[in-house]
Amino acid sequence: MLKVRLIPVLLLMNGRLVRSAGFDTHQIIGDPLHEVKRFNEWNVDELIYIDISRDGGGFEGRPDHKVGGFADVLETLEAVSETCFMPLTWGGRIRSISDMRERFSRGADKITLNTAAVDDPALITEGARIFGSQAIVVSVDVKTVDGRDQVVTRNGTHATGLSPVEWARQAADRGAGELLLQRVERDGAARGYDLDLIHAISSTVSIPVIALSGVGRFEDYAKGVAAGASAVAAANIWHFKELADRQGKSALARAGVNVRL
């Protein structure tokens, strides 16, 4: 049986890592590299790194800090991939095949699409044809809008009218290798994953579903697996607790989940 992967997600905003809540409240956690170095020392299976900058994307750094700034997002990616010893998925502001190529050439192992995949679903197919399905992750953000669950894009601000299950099926059919599934309302809420959503999506598609948003306790991971996720991810909790890798993995193992210890 395949081992369940435990994946930290780092969110980059204007050149610095942030803590996020509800996709609209952000607090600066630190520079783009420190946490990556820490993950190298830890038992982490993969890393997902998403640029959620609304503008610019660079950060000048500080003359009194050891880690300086980076002019833009691509320069940040290059430094992250040089630092990072684990498989790296990069997302944010990828709108075309050439954007994808740029990310791969700077060290990303996979890319994740959100807005562009909905705006132009053919991009999934084209990306998978050129780079392979294993390299294309479609990120599905779900939010309740007008009383029903819809896929949202543009950092969670734009309701598409698409049903999450329908969209997940379409993304898989078009060649996505994995889905990264988020529930906007649970982002930063620390109330656990949306298990019904995970179940609905993972029982619809045969590709791996990575559960994200809502983890508040390490025990939440195993519930995501039980609901059907192939990999469990979280962002915030990695920033707040010491040895979040071991604590997460041992909580999974205690619940009987097969993980790489």
Added chain:
Amino acid sequence: MAVTYCTRCVYPSAAATPLTFDAQGVCSGCRVAAQKQEIDWATRWSWFEETMNEYRSSSNYDVVIGVSGGKDSYYQTHVAKQLGLKPLLVTYHGNNYLEDGEYNLNRMREVFDCDHIIVRPSVDVLVRMNRIGFRLQGDMNWHGHCGIFTVPIQIAHRYKVPLILWGEHGFMDLGGMYSMNDLVEFTAKHRVEHALRGYDWHDFTDEGLDQLGRPELKEGLRAKDLLWAQYPSDEEIASLGVRGIYLSNFVDWDGHANAELMTELYGWRPAQRPFERTYRRVSNLDDMHENGIHDYLKFVKFGYGRGSDHSCKDIRSGRMTRDEGIEMVRKYDHVKPRRDLERWLEYVGMSEEEFDVTADRFRDPRVWEIVNGQWVKQNIWGGKSAYGPVAGEAAKVPA
């Protein structure tokens, strides 16, 4: 990008504690402070009691508390004693105590009936670290940040006491780095990245400075000089399960209230002599430079100082209006603290000119510009002002 200011407190956007701003221009520090009003503190306290009970020991200390001897140290110890715990008090002593601070520190083992370990590094090593810290990062007090965030963990590991009780989380309190719902705990990552600005003890050795490409800063320090600065490995932390929790996640933390209560209950003493750079007399008694030239360097770097920090705290807790805070900024932030500066220059054997020239290398270009040989910046009360000449030939000296 021009510096903007929080619309509720007085923090500038280019603050040392990283801030974000919401659509109303309110900073993350104020937002997190406001969150505290919605917390059910009775529930939080019950969580705290549960956690402390998990760590009660039949034969060992129950908890390590890192104490400076300040109002908050007293408060943390007071809370632990109230729960009937046996704390082990641990202090990093960086050789910069104010007399009142030392008095408070030395009384802790009397008034609390506690064992107290005070770690005092070699003064010669400290002087060298003061110089390296200042020349490398514009911060002579780096040794203090390192000691405070290393020594209690080392002692916890050596004495096999897995729980450490911290007071408030500085970056969360000032800048709102985390949410009150995160129940943030102490991490080695936070220590290096924020408390130590990315540097660690090794960077202060000759070997480390060679690796940094700064051999001119070498002071002859070796790893063996810095044993107190060496953080335990992940394996050591994991094997004992060392965990550091912040009391400010579980009680409605208020520094002023702590000071008043501790004075009343235990005869804790605020600074008897006013500080040069702030109106507040109850903070930083463990290190004279914290409110002195260490803080003056924050003004040199980012254009603000303790006048702003303390006003922000007092505005958020309702003790001060924003306008009153701005008056404090105006009065204190720019002051070059003569008394404190002279002590330090003599302590480390440096000229004031070298101090000024070195300090100028850390000016943040988002904040400062040179106009007619003067450092000029924007003011929170509007307009721009000059804050003294560019030092020596600083403008021509490569960084």
